[in-house]
Amino acid sequence: MAEPTPCYLQPTQQSGAAFVRRGLQGPVVMLNLLRFRDVADYRADPQLAPAQPMSGAQAFERYVQHTLPFLHASGGEILLLADAGPWLIGPEGEHWHQALLIRQHSVEAFMALAQHAPYLAGLGHRTAALADSRLLPLSGRALPGA
Secondary structure (H helix, E strand, O other), X not given: OOOOOOOOOOOOHHHHHHHHHOOOOOOEEXXXXXXXXXXXXXXXXXXHOXXXXXXXXXXXXXXXXXHHHHHHHOOOEEEEEEEOOEOOOOOOOOXXXXXXXXXXXXHHHXXXXXXXXXXXXXXXXXXXXXXXXXXXXXXXXXOXXX
């Protein structure tokens, strides 16, 4: 019997510490890869559950609508929300439903948003929506020879 594939929905204490230790300066772009549940699972946050079942994609839309005012107030913006699919180069059989690029003007702004109580009140929509995710912080650099 195959072992269950691990899923990643939240940073670990170790990954969070490593992110801070990178000492990134200036704007940070967060690359999000998202795989949705067929049906959103609100068991962890029943107070956010809709009256009727909804798809993970629909629950993620609720998360985005909840988050946008806080993201904008913190100086952040969505650069790209795109439908995804299987890899062109990558593990066969692995696929992602959506990719998302979020720009935040600093690590400090990102960390402040991630700890902001009104933002956290709607985080359960994200948890309910996702079967798996990846979050990769990116720091821009100058092109060689530019």
